[in-house]
Amino acid sequence: MPSTGEASKRDPAEATLGSEDPAADPALAVRGLTKRYGDTVALDEVDLAIDGGEFVAVVGPSGCGKSTLLRVLTGLEERFEGRAAVDGVDVRDGGSDAVGMVFQEPRLLAWADVRENIAVGLPADVDPDDPAARDRVDGLIETVGLDGFAESRPGELSGGMAQRVSLARGLAYEPEVLLLDEPFSALDQLTKYEQQDNLLDVWRERGATVALVTHDVEEAAYLADRVVVLGGQPGTVETVVDVEADRPRERTDEALLAARREITDALGV
Numbered sequence: 001m002p003s004t005g006e007a008s009k010r011d012p013a014e015a016t017l018g019s020e021d022p023a024a025d026p027a028l029a030v031r032g033l034t035k036r037y038g039d040t041v042a043l044d045e046v047d048l049a050i051d052g053g054e055f056v057a058v059v060g061p062s063g064c065g066k067s068t069l070l071r072v073l074t075g076l077e078e079r080f081e082g083r084a085a086v087d088g089v090d091v092r093d094g095g096s097d098a099v100g101m102v103f104q105e106p107r108l109l110a111w112a113d114v115r116e117n118i119a120v121g122l123p124a125d126v127d128p129d130d131p132a133a134r135d136r137v138d139g140l141i142e143t144v145g146l147d148g149f150a151e152s153r154p155g156e157l158s159g160g161m162a163q164r165v166s167l168a169r170g171l172a173y174e175p176e177v178l179l180l181d182e183p184f185s186a187l188d189q190l191t192k193y194e195q196q197d198n199l200l201d202v203w204r205e206r207g208a209t210v211a212l213v214t215h216d217v218e219e220a221a222y223l224a225d226r227v228v229v230l231g232g233q234p235g236t237v238e239t240v241v242d243v244e245a246d247r248p249r250e251r252t253d254e255a256l257l258a259a260r261r262e263i264t265d266a267l268g269v
């Protein structure tokens, strides 16, 4: 289960991969991860371990390799140096099938309506026409605040609405590990706050592990147990900030403001 405000104290580079005791493996782990695109070094010797049930945010300047880190963990990048594992299984060996990913771009099927687009995220062995599956999808439509739009196609949605469909699709799978790449960046402030709280509810209810990439320092501090600050190009871990605020959190909590200061200091802004 997620912690309830106790910030993690563990050094991100401390946990090892390939432990003989599988129960000791972190939910997400990279060790000595270097990723190159031609002459561009996107990530350089990155070490990071995220425990089961932990909520970790990753922030850093544009181009420091945040999306690349998630792409490696989902198995979308095959060529890299070092190791990356989900639930102790190396991503090169297929990783874990309990991973859900929400991309920065909604990537919806243009010809399918909202319900069908969300149903794409259901596990492969679930029949989308099954009443229980339809209920699950309808529940997700409600969760992301899209009641009344189940029959709409992507072309009829705003950018923020499309992004919420994408989030619901990522949740349809009921993943144990959820990787989110700036899922709220296109939302207006009020909807963003609502969706952040929805995500916290999902995380708490499911005891999921979450790694969230964001540019939004306030969002990172409000949501995460730990905030990993990537810096530079190539991306390396600058520092890891523990967020010491109790949950449920007040957005004005002094501890969140302190965490935000630490993060912005590390970012040099």
Ligand SMILES: Nc1ncnc2c1ncn2[C@@H]1O[C@H](COP(=O)(O)OP(=O)(O)OP(=O)(O)O)[C@@H](O)[C@H]1O
Pocket (backbone or CB within 6 Å): 037, 040, 041, 042, 060, 061, 062, 063, 064, 065, 066, 067, 068, 069, 233
């Ligand atoms: N497919 C690709 N081919 C070539 N270079 C790439 C590719 N994908 C990413 N890069 C490069 O790798 C570096 C890291 O990119 P990445 O998208 O991971 O950064 P980011 O921190 O997520 O950026 P942003 O915050 O702007 O989304 C950048 O220099 C980028 O230009």
